[in-house]
Amino acid sequence: MIRKLSLFYDANQVISSMSNQFARQLSLTSFPPNSQNLNSLCSNGQLREALVEMAVQGLEMKFEGYYTLLNECVNRRAFREGQRVHAHMTKTCYLPPMHLRTRLIVFYNNCECLNDAQRVLDEMPVRNVVSWTAMISAYSKRGYASEALNLFLQMLRSGTEPNEFTFATVLTSCSGAWGFDLGRQIHSLIIKTKFESHIFVGSSLLDMYAKAGRIYEARGVFDCLPERDVVSCTAIISGYAQLGLDEEALELFRLLQREGMTSNYVTYASVLTALSGLAALDLGRQVHNHVLRRELPSYVVLQNSLIDMYSKCGNLSYSRRIFDSMPERTVISWNAMLVGYSKHGMGKEVVKLFKLMKEENKVRPDSVTFLAVLSGCSHGGMEDRGLEYFYAMAEGENGIEPELEHYGCVVDLLGRAGRVEEAFEFIKKMRFEPTAAIWGSLLGACRVHSNVEIGEFVGFRLLHIEPENAGNYVILSNLYASAGRWEDVRNVRELMVEKAVIKEPGRSWIELDQILHTFHASDRSHPRREEVSAKVKELSVKLKEAGYVPDLGCVLYDVDEEQKEKVLLGHSEKMALAFGLIATPEGVPVRVIKNLRICVDCHNFAKFVSKIYGREVSLRDKNRFHHIVGGTCSCGDYW
DNA sequence: TTAGGGTTAG
Known part of the structure; x- marks a missing residue:
């Protein structure tokens, strides 16, 4: 048949x-x-x-x-x-023709065999723009940026003209230090060859600018695009979000949505990054509902973003619920959850989850995992356990070499435990040149444990490396103040004036019914400012009766004591906290977010508020969460 | 035949 x-x-x-x-x-x-x-x-x-x-x-x-x-x-x-x-x-x-050899390059690229792909290209008697582009793409997709850029230069030298595919590809490798300079030159070439308005080239170009921190240039490219699609819109939104311009990212997302932009799971992941930064829980929930309605929750990237959003908004149990329900997890899922516990000072949970990760043995921990574990042990007051992890790491137990940031965690661990001298010795023996962040961490420890001798050395070192950082002057001055060395306090202040150091403006906010209420130090713009000021004054009187003493060492201006107290009461977190007390019913927890590290006086103020008013205060600063209940903070007064 | 955006980070 x-x-x-x-x-x-x-x-x-x-x-x-x-x-x-x-x-x-x-x-x-x-x-x-x-x-x-x-x-x-x-x-x-x-x-x-x-x-x-x-x-x-x-x-x-x-x-x-x-x-x-x-x-x-x-x-x-x-x-x-x-x-x-x-x-x-x-x-x-x-002898395969060019077409087939190019396919071989793509094949080897897919199998992650870049050497074989390069060999095929090397053996080609004639190459065209497609074969060059295929190989450039192979390098850039695997993260070999300099190889991709070198190959692009070779291609130009060979006389082959790049096309829109080549430009869209090569720009993704231009985010490094020397990549950006080349990126700008490539941009000129793109203008000359009239590919600037091509949507793939344009989105790659704007992404290159955004990743280099040049958001205005990125926006310029975006605004000039003759047409937009989901990728170009997402690229510009995520550009703002990655630079911490969260409100701008959110505003643009809303604008583009009104203009009919379509969103996909990458767009939502980028928006969630912005909402994590703002700790906008209600808005985050809204996006989550949207994701559920559109039946997108199976994307791991999106779930990772949700874990991060809920934890940064203070709702760890939601993060854990999402984490537990995931059919598949990547190392980022584990890291996001570990970082969540770490920022909330839950060291035991960090250790427990890390153990589970190792037992499951499906995903290998990476260097970020260890950062989360070490900082989790530090914030959670588990110094010895953290040191064990670090030394196991240093001995090569996990196949991950400790980097500078891991050493920074150890300085933090030792400093918190009051082992300031040991931390100092540890820095001296490091195989890295200590950075300002490392010295800053030690200076913080010196302030908390009143070690003026080491603190003075570290402080001056720091003022030398990083003269523009106002925070260093503040901590050093606090350290002198704690030792009653007022003359030195004055000198530090004078030095600050001399160097014309500008302090990053402090900003605190609170979310009520999907609206963010933001307060700046001595800000008068909020519609309920009179009420808020009156409330802060009322709090000051009540708390003082209960034993609160303003910490005037936190004020760097050379003014009299009464003025200093006024300055302290004008701190943004006190206004946000006062507004939270006015605007929410009694007994409801108040959630305040601050862009900088919280100052000692505001921390103490919040502790008294929680005790006198019977309110749980959750305060997220630049570094971590402070859960304050009945006058006690989860950070153990070390941050 | 070749192409652009994404999640964690003291």
């Missing part, structure tokens, strides 16, 4: 229309093998059988057969099979 059919029908049509098993029997027994035959087998999903025919039966192959097989190997990421196809070409002395 089969043979009969073959008389009337094209053999390949017959094979294509039959079941896999039937087709296999048919092709291996009934017909002489040829390239079209292979095509049919591949379309039936029988790659192996096609290869058997090719190799065992010594089939003479031509372009079409090789191309079919290779395509199948690319689609399936079948590394071994693809290698056999390539080997067959060499063995039979077949």
Whole structure:
């Protein structure tokens, strides 16, 4: 019957229309093998059988057969099979045309064999823009930015003109230090070759500017695009979010939505990053509902964003619920959850979850995992456990070499435990040059544990490395004040005036019914400012009766004591806290967010508020959460 | 035949 059919029908049509098993029997027994035959087998999903025919039966192959097989190997990421196809070409002395060699580059790229891909390119007698671009893309996708850029330069030198594919690809490798300079030059070339308004090139270009922190240039490119799509809109929104310009990101998202932008899971992940920064829980929930309605929750990236958003908004149990319900987790899912526990000072949970991660053994911890674990131990008051992890890491137990940031965590760990001298010795022995962040961490420890001797050394070192950072002057001055060295306090202040150091303006906010109420120090712009000021004054009187003493050491201005107290009462977090007390019913927890590290006086103020008013105060500063209940803070007064 | 945006980080 089969043979009969073959008389009337094209053999390949017959094979294509039959079941896999039937087709296999048919092709291996009934017909002489040829390239079209292979095509049919591949379309039936029988790659192996096609290869058997090719190799065992010594089939003479031509372009079409090789191309079919290779395509199948690319689609399936079948590394071994693809290698056999390539080997067959060499063995039979077949010289593949440019088209096929380019496909080989793509195949090796898909199988993460960049050396093989490069070899194919090197052996090409003639290359065109497509083969160059395929190889540039291979490097940039695997994170080899300098190789990608070098290859692009080689391509230009060879006289090959880049096209829109090349520009869109090469710009993704321009985010590094020297990449950006080259990126600007590439931008000139793009203008010259009139590819600037191409949507793929444009979104790659604006992303390059955004990643270099040049958001105005990025916006300029975006505004000039003749058309927009979901990728270009997401690129500009995430550009703002990644730079911490959260309100701008949110505003643009709303604007583009009104203009009819479509969103996908990447857009929502970027918006959630902005909402995490703002700690806007109500808005975050709204996005979550939207994601659920659009049936997008199966995207791991989106779930990771949700874990992060809920934890940064203070709602860790939601984060954990999402984490537990995930069918698959990446290392970022684990890291986001660990960072969540760490920022909330829950050291025991960090250790427990890390143990679970190791027991499950599905995902390998990376360097961020260890940062989260070490800082979790530090914030959670588990110094010894943290040190154990670090030394195990340093001995190569986990296959991850400790980096500068991990050393920074250890300085933090030792400093918190009051082991200031040990932390100092540790820094001296480090294989890295200590950065301002490391010295800053030690200076903080010196302030908390009143170690003026080391603190003075570290402070001056820090003022030398980072003279523009006002925070260092503040801590050093606090340290002198705690030791009663008023003359030195004055000197630090004078130095600050001399260097014309500008303090980053403090800003605190509170979210009520999806609206963010923001307060700046001595700000008069809020519609209920009179009420808020009156409330702060009332609080000051009540708290003083209960034992609150304003910490005047927190004020750097050289003014009299009464003025200093006024300055302290004008701090933004006190206004936000007072507004929270006025605007929410009694007994409801108040959640305040601050852009900088909270000052000692405001921390103490919040502790008294929680005790006197019976309110739970959750305060998120630049570094971590402070959960204040009944006058006690989860940070143990060290932050 | 080649292409752009994304999640964690003391």
